[in-house]
Amino acid sequence: KPPxxxxxxxxxxxxxxxxNRIQKMSSDTLASQNLVLNGVTKYYGNFLAVNQVSLxxxxxxxxxxxxxxxxxxTTTFKMMTGDxxxxxxxxxxxxxxxxxxxxxxxxxxxYCPQFDALLDDLTGRExxxxxxxxxxxxxxxxxxxxxxxxxxxxFKKHLDKPTMTYSGGNKRKxxxxxxxxxxxxxxxxxxxxxxxxxxxxxxxxxxxxxIRDSGKSIVLTSHSMEECEALCTRLAIMVNGEFKCIGSTQxxxxxxxKGLILKIKVRRAPEQFRPSLRSSRSGRGDLSPxxxxxQQDIISVKEFVERMFPQAILQEEYQGILTFYIPxxxxxxxxxxxxxxxxxxxxxxxxxxxxxxxLEEIFLEFAKYQREDPxxxx
Numbered sequence: 294k295p296p297x298x299x300x301x302x303x304x305x306x307x308x309x310x311x312x313n314r315i316q317k318m319s320s321d322t323l324a325s326q327n328l329v330l331n332g333v334t335k336y337y338g339n340f341l342a343v344n345q346v347s348l349x350x351x352x353x354x355x356x357x358x359x360x361x362x363x364x365x366x367t368t369t370f371k372m373m374t375g376d377x378x379x380x381x382x383x384x385x386x387x388x389x390x391x392x393x394x395x396x397x398x399x400x401x402x403x404y405c406p407q408f409d410a411l412l413d414d415l416t417g418r419e420x421x422x423x424x425x426x427x428x429x430x431x432x433x434x435x436x437x438x439x440x441x442x443x444x445x446x447x448f449k450k451h452l453d454k455p456t457m458t459y460s461g462g463n464k465r466k467x468x469x470x471x472x473x474x475x476x477x478x479x480x481x482x483x484x485x486x487x488x489x490x491x492x493x494x495x496x497x498x499x500x501x502x503x504i505r506d507s508g509k510s511i512v513l514t515s516h517s518m519e520e521c522e523a524l525c526t527r528l529a530i531m532v533n534g535e536f537k538c539i540g541s542t543q544x545x546x547x548x549x550x551k552g553l554i555l556k557i558k559v560r561r562a563p564e565q566f567r568p569s570l571r572s573s574r575s576g577r578g579d580l581s582p583x584x585x586x587x588q589q590d591i592i593s594v595k596e597f598v599e600r601m602f603p604q605a606i607l608q609e610e611y612q613g614i615l616t617f618y619i620p621x622x623x624x625x626x627x628x629x630x631x632x633x634x635x636x637x638x639x640x641x642x643x644x645x646x647x648x649x650x651x652l653e654e655i656f657l658e659f660a661k662y663q664r665e666d667p668x669x670x671x
Contacts, residue, residue, distance in 0.1 A: 305536070305537060305538050305539070307538060307539045307540050307544075307548075308347075308529075308536045308537070308538065308539050311347055311348065311349065311536075311539055312332070312345070312347040314349070315329060315330075315331050315347045315348075315349055316331065316332075316347075318349075320388070323385055323388050324387060324388030325387075325388075326349055326350075326351060326385070326387070326388075327350055327351060327352055327386065327387060327478045327479050327509075327510035328348070328349070328350040328373070328384075328385070328386055328479050328510050328512070329348070329349050329350075329384065329385045330346055330347055330348040330349075330369075330373070330382070330383075330384045331347055331382055331383045331384065331385075332345045332346070332347055332381065332382035332383070333345070333346045333347070333369070333372060333379055333381075333382040333383070333384055334346075334379070334380050334381035334382050335365075335368050335369075335372060335377065335379065335380050335534075336380045336381075341534055342365050342368045342534050343365045343368050343369055343372070343534040344365075344533070344534040344535045345382065345535065346365075346369060346382075346531075346534075346535070346536060347536075348529070348536075348539075350479070350510040350511075350512060351510065352508045352509070352510060353505060353506060353508055353509075353510075353526075354505070354510055354511070354526045354527065355501065355502075355505045355510075355511040355512075355513055355524050355525050355526050356510070356511065356512050356513065356525065356526070356527050356528065356529070357513050357514070357515065357521040357524070357525035357527070357528030357529070358370075358512060358513065358514045358528070358529060358531060359514070359515070359521060359528055359529065359530045359531065359656055360514075360530060360531035360532060360660070360663075361532075361660045361663050363663065363665070364531040364532055364533065364534070364660075364663055365531055365533070365534035365535075366483075366514045366531055367407060367483065367514075368534075369531075370404075370481055370483055370512075370514070372384065372391070373391070373402075373481060373512065374402065374404050374481060375391060375395045375398065375399070379391065379392065386398045386401050386402060386478070386479055387401060387478060389401075400429075400475070400477070401477050401478045401479060402477050402478070402479045402480070402481065403471075403472035403473055403474070403475070403477040403479070403480040403481070404472055404480075404481045404483075405465075405468045405469045405471070405472040405480075405481065405482045405483060405485050406468065406483055407483040407484050407487075407514075409464040409465065409467075409468045410468070411456040411459075411464060411467065411468065412456065413455065413456055413457035414455055414457070415455065415456060416452065416453050416454060416455055416456065417443065417448060417451060417452045417453070417454065417456060417459070417467055418439055418443075418452045418453055420456060420467065420471070421438075421439045421442060421443075421467075421470065421471065421474070422435055422439065424471050424474050425438060425439070425474055425475075428474050428475030429475065430474070430475065438474070439452070442470040442473070442474070443470070445470075445500055446466040446467075446469060446470045446496070446497065446500060447466060447493060447496045447497075448463045448466045448467060448470075451463055460488070461487070461488030461489075462488045462489040462490060462493050464488075465485055465486065465487060465488060465489060465497075466489075466493070466497065468485075469482065469485050469497065469500075473504060476509075477509070478509060478510060479509070479510045479511075479512070480504065480509055480510070480511050480512070481511075481512050482501070482511060482512070482513045482514070483514050484514055484515055484516065485497060485501075485513070485515075486498075486515070486517065486520060494520070498520070498523050498524060501513075501524050502524065505524075505526075511524075513525060518651065518652045518653040518656065521542065521652065522542050522652060525542065526541065527539065527540060527541055528540075528541075528542065528545070530545075530655070530656055530659045530660075532659050532660065532662050532663050533662070533663060533664055537659045537662075538655075538659070542652055545652065545655055546649050546650060546651075546652065546655070549650065549655045549658070550621065550649050550650035550655075551620065551621060551650060552618055552619050552620040552621050552650065553618075553619045553621070553626070553629070553647055553648065553649065554608075554616065554617070554618060554619075554646075554647070554648045554649075554650070555598070555602075555605070555616070555617040555618075555619055555629065555633075555645065555646075555647050556614065556615070556616050556617075556645060556646045556647075556648075557594055557598075557614070557615045557617070557633075557642055557644075557645045558613060558614050558615075558642065558643045558644040558645065559587060559590045559591055559594060559613040559614075559615070559640075559641060559642060559643065560590070560641045560642065560643035561583075561587055561613050561643075587613060590640065590641045591610070591613065591615065593640055593641075594615060594640050594642065595607065595615070597636060597640055598615075598617055601632055602617070602619050602624070602629075604619065604620050605617045605618065605619045606618045606619075606620075626647060629647055630647065633645050633647075
């Protein structure tokens with residue numbers, strides 16, 4: 294059955310443009326693209342899990358799929374890998390249809406699943422060897438490839454240990470290494486850095502960038518906004534099985550940013566709180582002159598911001614750090630910097646920063662519209 298229109302009536306021109314661009318693709322253009330989804334829809338009974346998702350991922354592109362749990366990311370991945378049948382719509386890898394040419398498509402895709410699918414009793418080396426054979430790698434080259442992968446992904450010293458002894462982070466490294474064996478055109482990475490320490494995460498990011506720049510197409514899901522900003526050339530936010538926005542991180546920030554964040558840290562002097570003999574008996578303390586001075590400085594900063602930026606809203610005040618939200622208006626970043634720098638010493642400001650709306654704030658704004666899955670409700 295054909296999918297219904299969006300329930301909330303929300304319309305995004307970028308999502309619509311992507312859909313129209315794909316619908317107008319010729320068969321030759323379709324064959325030259327690594328991955329194309331055209332109106333892909335998935336029903337489980339009467340439950341609509343994915344609704345008319347259209348997407349084109351080109352060479353040298355890492356596409357990020359963001360969404361809260363239950364938004365439809367994993368179902369979309371399962372359809373792209375052939376694990377789930379597409380109810381409505383079509384999908385192509387290098388012009389080959391996921392409906393009828395899955396056997397050929399398996400040669401062109403790599404998949405790192407959300408949960409590691411490893412055999413506990415096999416070592417890392419044995420696991421990689423088996424997948425090299427399955428991928429059709431010549432036996433003479435396998436040992437070299439295994440050593441290179443283990444070194445690149447940072448688990449070489451664990452290569453001959455059973456995978457059951459691996460930490461969560463090392464299991465993710467091994468699963469990601471398996472996904473790139475055979476040099477597939479399209480690589481799916483479902484939350485690849487879960488359980489990794491910051492150094493290992495950074496190492497994997499570098500590898501993903503190298504793989505992307507070699508001409509591959511990568512589709513990535515992650516709950517880390519920092520990871521998406523570091524790796525993704527484009528991304529989409531998914532809510533209730535639909536794309537609500539699509540574009541580069543900077544494009545989304547420019548489009549959905551509602552204002553600027555101004556953080557000001559007032560300079561503090563030592564010994565702000567000095568208990569006296571009398572007050573210590575009653576459990577209170579006398580405010581020192583330096584503390585009084587700091588309170589006066591905070592009041593001065595508030596009055597200055599209110600005077601210069603009448604629409605500014607004080608969001609947070611803590612330990613001499615003031616966070617203001619300034620709605621977008623005709624004022625330029627350079628003007629704000631100029632005003633702050635000019636009055637910095639007069640207002641006794643130690644530090645300040647001006648920033649855009651973050652990707653996380655945009656994500657949360659969309660995520661609040663996510664419905665509960667009715668199949669889990671009792």
